[in-house]
Amino acid sequence: MKQVKAVIRPEKLNDVRAALERAGVCKGIMITDIIGSGNQKGIQQVWRGEKYVLDLIPKVMLDLVVRDQDVPVVKKAILESAPIGEYGDGKIFVYPVEEVIRIRTGEEGEKAL
Ligand SMILES: Nc1ncnc2c1ncn2[C@@H]1O[C@H](COP(=O)(O)OP(=O)(O)OP(=O)(O)O)[C@@H](O)[C@H]1O
Ligand SMILES: [Mg+2]
Secondary structure (H helix, E strand, O other): OEEEEEEEOHHHHHHHHHHHHHHOOOOOOEEEEEEEOOOOOOEEEEEOOEEEEEOOEEEEEEEEEEOHHHHHHHHHHHHHHOOOOOOOOOEEEEEEOOOOEOOOOOOEHHHHO
């Protein structure tokens, strides 16, 4: 099993969720509002002629745990729905997951997804 964490633009959340639903690989999802910075360390803005850097930009983080074989489908769904084609489109991280337990039934592993 793998955990896919995707940081995306907040305004793309509905599109990305719809793409994941269509792909049929979304067993469950966690969504967190975050602030962060990537390669550009923020964006420069001008306010009343003064330049300043907005260094932490609001993003949304999606967190899904899926079967190993579903990872390519999840990646594809996100890559097709999340970008606007500019800096700050986000990033996908994939981690191994050791165990999943459904508390109600005690089921473990993929059965518990
Ligand atoms: N290496 C990283 N580690 C942890 N979080 C990251 C990392 N890179 C990006 N993020 C998170 O993803 C968000 C979006 O990153 P962003 O899309 O700007 O990545 P980037 O590497 O700068 O790519 P781009 O050049 O396309 O902007 C950041 O605000 C941050 O929350
Ligand atoms: Mg960036």
